[in-house]
Amino acid sequence: MHCLKPDERLLKLKMLRYKNTLLLCTSALVFSMVGAVQTAKATISGVRPTSGLGKAAPRHPASSAVPVATHRKKRGPAYGKSEELTVSRARNAFGQGAMQHRGVSVTHIDATTLARHQVTDVKGLMNLAPDLTVQPQGNSSSVNFTLRGVGLNDFTSNNTPSVMTYVDGVALPIGYMAGAALFDLAGVDVSTGPSGFTHGQTVTAGEINLKTADPTKTLHYGASEDIATYNRSITNLYVSGPITSRLHYRIAGFTQHGGGFQKNIDTGKTLGNANKGGLRAKVAWQPDDKTDVLFTGNWIKDNSDAMGAYNIQDLSRRTPTYANNRDTGWGFRPEFLKTIGYSRNAKPSYDNTFWGAGINATRHLSFADLIATSAFQQMYVHNLMDMDGTRYAIYDVNVNTNANLFSQELKLASRPSQKRFQWVAGMYYDRTTMHTALFNDYTQSGTRPYIQRTSYNQDQQAFSQYGHLRFEATQRLHLIAGVTHESDDRTLFNMQTLRYNTPLYPTPFDNKYGKHGALTNQFSGMGGIDYQVLDNLMLYGSIRKGFKPGGFTANNTVVASQLAPTKPESLLAYEVGFKSDYFHHKLRLNTDAFWYDYHGQQMVGLALVPNYGVVGQYLNIPKSRIWGVEMEIDANPIPGLLLHQHVGYERGNYQDFNTLDTAAITAHYIQTGVLSAFYKSFNGVDMGIPKLTLQGSASYKAKLGKDWTLTPYLEYSYRGAQQNIPGNTLYKMPAYFMMDVGLTFAPKSNKWSISTYANNIIDRRYDITRETGLNGIFGVPGTPRMVGGRMRIDL
Numbered sequence: 092m093h094c095l096k097p098d099e100r101l102l103k104l105k106m107l108r109y110k111n112t113l114l115l116c117t118s119a120l121v122f123s124m125v126g127a128v129q130t131a132k133a134t135i136s137g138v139r140p141t142s143g144l145g146k147a148a149p150r151h152p153a154s155s156a157v158p159v160a161t162h163r164k165k166r167g168p169a170y171g172k173s174e175e176l177t178v179s180r181a182r183n184a185f186g187q188g189a190m191q192h193r194g195v196s197v198t199h200i201d202a203t204t205l206a207r208h209q210v211t212d213v214k215g216l217m218n219l220a221p222d223l224t225v226q227p228q229g230n231s232s233s234v235n236f237t238l239r240g241v242g243l244n245d246f247t248s249n250n251t252p253s254v255m256t257y258v259d260g261v262a263l264p265i266g267y268m269a270g271a272a273l274f275d276l277a278g279v280d281v282s283t284g285p286s287g288f289t290h291g292q293t294v295t296a297g298e299i300n301l302k303t304a305d306p307t308k309t310l311h312y313g314a315s316e317d318i319a320t321y322n323r324s325i326t327n328l329y330v331s332g333p334i335t336s337r338l339h340y341r342i343a344g345f346t347q348h349g350g351g352f353q354k355n356i357d358t359g360k361t362l363g364n365a366n367k368g369g370l371r372a373k374v375a376w377q378p379d380d381k382t383d384v385l386f387t388g389n390w391i392k393d394n395s396d397a398m399g400a401y402n403i404q405d406l407s408r409r410t411p412t413y414a415n416n417r418d419t420g421w422g423f424r425p426e427f428l429k430t431i432g433y434s435r436n437a438k439p440s441y442d443n444t445f446w447g448a449g450i451n452a453t454r455h456l457s458f459a460d461l462i463a464t465s466a467f468q469q470m471y472v473h474n475l476m477d478m479d480g481t482r483y484a485i486y487d488v489n490v491n492t493n494a495n496l497f498s499q500e501l502k503l504a505s506r507p508s509q510k511r512f513q514w515v516a517g518m519y520y521d522r523t524t525m526h527t528a529l530f531n532d533y534t535q536s537g538t539r540p541y542i543q544r545t546s547y548n549q550d551q552q553a554f555s556q557y558g559h560l561r562f563e564a565t566q567r568l569h570l571i572a573g574v575t576h577e578s579d580d581r582t583l584f585n586m587q588t589l590r591y592n593t594p595l596y597p598t599p600f601d602n603k604y605g606k607h608g609a610l611t612n613q614f615s616g617m618g619g620i621d622y623q624v625l626d627n628l629m630l631y632g633s634i635r636k637g638f639k640p641g642g643f644t645a646n647n648t649v650v651a652s653q654l655a656p657t658k659p660e661s662l663l664a665y666e667v668g669f670k671s672d673y674f675h676h677k678l679r680l681n682t683d684a685f686w687y688d689y690h691g692q693q694m695v696g697l698a699l700v701p702n703y704g705v706v707g708q709y710l711n712i713p714k715s716r717i718w719g720v721e722m723e724i725d726a727n728p729i730p731g732l733l734l735h736q737h738v739g740y741e742r743g744n745y746q747d748f749n750t751l752d753t754a755a756i757t758a759h760y761i762q763t764g765v766l767s768a769f770y771k772s773f774n775g776v777d778m779g780i781p782k783l784t785l786q787g788s789a790s791y792k793a794k795l796g797k798d799w800t801l802t803p804y805l806e807y808s809y810r811g812a813q814q815n816i817p818g819n820t821l822y823k824m825p826a827y828f829m830m831d832v833g834l835t836f837a838p839k840s841n842k843w844s845i846s847t848y849a850n851n852i853i854d855r856r857y858d859i860t861r862e863t864g865l866n867g868i869f870g871v872p873g874t875p876r877m878v879g880g881r882m883r884i885d886l
Contacts, residue, residue: 093126129619135275151373154193155413165256184727191670196683196721198223198737200279206392206881207326207806207833207848209317211272211347213299214859218808218829220281221784226860230398230871231474231490231868232441239283240780241296241662242695242742244862245638247527248492249549250642250693250709251579253296253660255286259303259387261449261466262521264289265494268470271445272369272391274342275329277302284664284685285637288573289515289559290500295637295662295689303837305385306339306375307331312886323350323365330577333751337377344370346464352875354400354420357482362439366391380456385589390446397439400480400869403861409535410481414870416856422482423475427532427542430591431489433475442473458509462517464500480869487532513561522552529646534592539745541593547645571619571633577642579611588649609656611640632667639693644709649699657709660691676864679725689715699752699768705753707801713747715778731792743778745817779814781821802835815861820825822868825858846881850874 187199191272198220208215213234217225224237228246235244236254243253255262256269262270310332317325324347331341351363369391376384399419404409410420421439428437449466472492479485500515525674528546533539554730555577562570585604619633637660644653668683689712696710719741726734755769790804807830814823833848854876862869 114750116393120724126593128861142251147550150761175183182255183726184676184733185605186772191679191681192621192623192629193637193670194619194629194633194668195567196261196283196533196666196668198281198723201280201337202276202278205276205279206315206883207804207831208850209319209877210276211325211345212270213273213301214270216279216299217859218810219786220878221737221786222283222719222741222781223281223784224781224813227270227398227871229474229478229488229860230439231268232393232397232443232472233474233598234270236296236299237270238281238781239687239719241687241689242693244695247490247645249525249583249645250657251292251294252642253294253639253693255294257296257298257300258448260290260451260464260500261468261508262498263468263496264292264521265470265496265525267443267466267472267492268445268492268496271443271470271489272345272347272393272676273301273461274327274345274369274800275341275371277304278321279864285615285617285635285662286636287615288557288635289574289575290502290517291519292521292553292559293555293575293577293615293637293829294868295639295641295660299671303371304331304341306341306342306373307308308333311549315881315883317878317879317881319350321350321352321877322348323877324348324881328874334374340476341373342370343372344368347399348509349879351396353417353872354802356413356420357422360438362399362419362421363396365395365808367391367395378829383455384455385451386449387451388446389447391444393441393443393445395441395622396472397441397476398871399439400476400478400481405485405870409485410482413480416858416870417476420481421488422484423477424484424532424534426592427484427487427530427534430542431475431530433489437475439477440475444471455506459503459505462500462504464498465494466498469495478869479799479867484532484535486536490527490531490781491529492525492527494523495803496521496523498522499581511563514559517556519555519557520553523550524553525549527645530772531647537653542591543645543647544589544591545587545645547583547586547648548617549581549583549643549645551579553579553640558885569621569623571621572617574614574616576614577611577638577640579833581609581610581640581642583609583643583645583654584609586645588647594779607643607654607656609641609643611638611659613638613659613661614793616662627673628669628671629670630667633665637664642693642709644707647707652698653701653706653708655708657693658691658711658712660689660693663688664688677727679723681723682721684720685718687717688718696729697753699756699766700709701749701766704766705756712745715743715745715748717741717743717778717780720837721807731794732787733784733792736785736787738783740783742782743780745773745776745778748773748776773817775777776817777814781813781826782827783811785808785809800837800839800841802837804835806834808829810857812822816863822861822862822863824858824870827855827873829853829855829857841883842886844882846883848879848881850877853878 122254187298200219215227217223222239222510228235233248236242236252238254241253245266251264283297285295288300301704312330317326327345329343333339347365350365351361353362371389383532400412401419403412403418423437428435439758447468451464454461465731474490476488478488498521502515504515505513526548531543534542555575557575559573564570615638617633617635621629621631623629638659641657641659643656665686670681672679673722692715693709694710694712696708697705699705699709703765722738724736728848749770749772752769752771759767786808788806790802792802795801809828812823812826816822829851830853831850832852833846835844835846837844858870859873
């Protein structure tokens with residue numbers, strides 16, 4: 092802090108001037124501290140201070156420093172010349188300062204990191220956050236999430252996920268929607284544990300919150316081009332600026348092509364090339380000083396190749412195990428392609444269209460902010476897949492889903508100036524309609540010599556109410572409480588299974604069922620405490636109870652008993668931790684430990700139907716237990732050098748889980764001709780979730796003269812082994828380690844940059860999922876080494 096001395100001609104006012112100057116300096120410092128505290132408190136209710144356009148106040152990216160705050164005060168003539176006060180805050184190279192005063196575990200991924208890793212869909216986040224798993228469902232374009240070992244593999248995406256994805260505050264509960272392309276991102280926050288107390292829908296595992304860039308008050312435009320091996324290219328464009336003083340816009344678009352690295356083991360043809368693009372438009376309108384409105388529209392088209400499967404074990408013994416996991420195979424029978432309306436030369440592919448629109452309006456009242464969010468999303472999904480990874484018609488699949496989602500949220504949130512009480516109360520409603528038809532060609536499987544078609548309709552609606560309060564008991568002690576109630580009502584109807592080309596059943600075989608309903612009506616709640624021991628050290632603890640609605644088995648349903656809905660799952664989560672900054676924000680150390688009591692876990696299992704056989708069906712596991720620790724270390728030891736390390740370690744065990752023993756059932760049937768249920772216990776068995784996950788990075792921004800910078804970086808990740816099905820090691824995905832390196836050259840203004848990089852530089856071979864087909868086990872490989880360059884301009 093620096094204060095100018097008074098004019099020597101006014102020596103008689105010297106003491107008075109020093110007194111006034113001291114008061115001014117102290118006041119400026121106090122106001123700066125109060126502003127920081129208010130900002131931190133505002134995040135408790137999920138609302139950050141807004142600008143005149145109603146958009147969230149910009150966060151400092153991890154690569155930038157907090158700016159110096161300068162306040163100038165001119166004095167009247169009686170005091171002589173003007174006086175200047177400058178109040179500086181400590182520089183913070185890590186950003187997210189307000190989150191250091193929130194007792195929650197959140198991983199923030201900034202726009203720079205997302206660009207380095209070419210994150211164009213949510214699957215790219217898996218190695219950027221601890222204890223997070225984002226996997227495709229088979230080799231479809233749908234995704235399944237697991238966070239801290241809590242998740243659901245849902246082939247048809249007709250059930251609520253355990254991890255909810257939000258884009259600009261709009262929930263996307265359908266796996267195909269969540270797996271759609273991402274572009275023009277401002278950042279991503281991964282929040283762990285039961286949620287839904289301050290916004291949106293209740294879930295058990297946590298949330299992935301994606302924020303896209305907002306309109307700007309001044310004209311900005313830019314583009315980037317990323318070109319890499321396997322003929323991959325990613326192009327991004329945007330323009331943003333004012334229309335009038337109260338009306339601003341942003342238009343962004345992207346395209347992605349190439350990148351296919353898989354080879355057909357029989358023909359040598361390439362598979363996996365991307366062919367997708369999208370547009371997003373935002374318009375921010377401020378009709379008056381107390382009202383902010385943001386209009387959003389988006390459109391995405393994906394005509395990419397589908398991912399290929401590779402053969403791990405083929406029980407039909409038609410093909411050997413593939414030695415290279417990047418080999419694949421496919422082959423569709425002409426009769427099957429004709430039935431589903433594809434050309435004779437079709438290869439595994441996606442034909443997906445997503446579009447939507449939304450309005451977010453905020454009214455700043457004297458005591459609170461009133462926020463209303465309305466959104467509509469539509470999707471048309473067509474996935475043609477060869478899930479056995481061979482040229483034979485063993486498990487060839489075509490998925491067709493037409494779904495739309497409408498959501499409406501209305502909430503009141505306290506203003507940042509309300510220091511002692513920070514609160515939010517609101518209501519959320521969503522309605523989803525879905526029609527799905529799945530075709531399966533098993534003709535050459537040996538056990539099911541037919542084509543099968545399963546179709547259904549599902550209507551779902553959810554209504555929830557929530558409230559959250561943060562009370563400042565003392566200046567350093569904060570008490571937190573939250574409650575939510577949700578009613579989820581879903582109906583499955585017009586379920587029908589048809590079978591073609593088989594003498595075993597009539598052609599077609601019609602197995603049509605009536606309506607089946609699943610109603611969930613539950614409360615959940617949370618309580619917590621934050622204690623700011625020191626200005627740079629906070630301790631916290633919380634207890635949260637969350638639940639997820641029940642749902643239906645809708646894949647290859649052949650008997651009515653498969654339509655029995657699963658019960659809701661619930662999770663009681665205990666968490667303690669601390670957040671700290673040292674050496675004037677040059678070292679940040681955050682640590683948490685958690686313990687989960689998991690009840691009614693929803694899982695793909697098996698059921699025995701008398702006089703029919705074993706069928707797949709979603710089941711509830713009575714009890715499981717998960718615990719773990721996480722640590723985040725950020726260091727800025729010297730100017731320009733940034734070090735980051737994130738560690739996650741977790742364990743999970745089934746406490747009460749008995750499943751059908753298919754081997755014993757088969758042996759008994761062969762011996763007696765009677766189908767009888769035999770079970771085996773998995774009590775105390777490891778759940779198979781990856782035990783250790785690591786993410787780390789190091790970058791150094793070196794100055795080249797006065798006008799240029801050169802930034803080399805190194806990033807790495809480690810992911811422990813994962814086993815989706817207990818007892819069968821063929822489903823176990825081995826652990827893997829990956830490393831990325833790169834170099835960026837840019838001017839001091841950072842208006843443009845040129846980068847070169849090598850991702851997965853050691854060319855590690857790894858799988859992103861392993862699953863069962865009809866007569867075998869297959870895997871889907873991860874991306875190999877990609878060497879490329881990126882050019883960016885932002886003006």
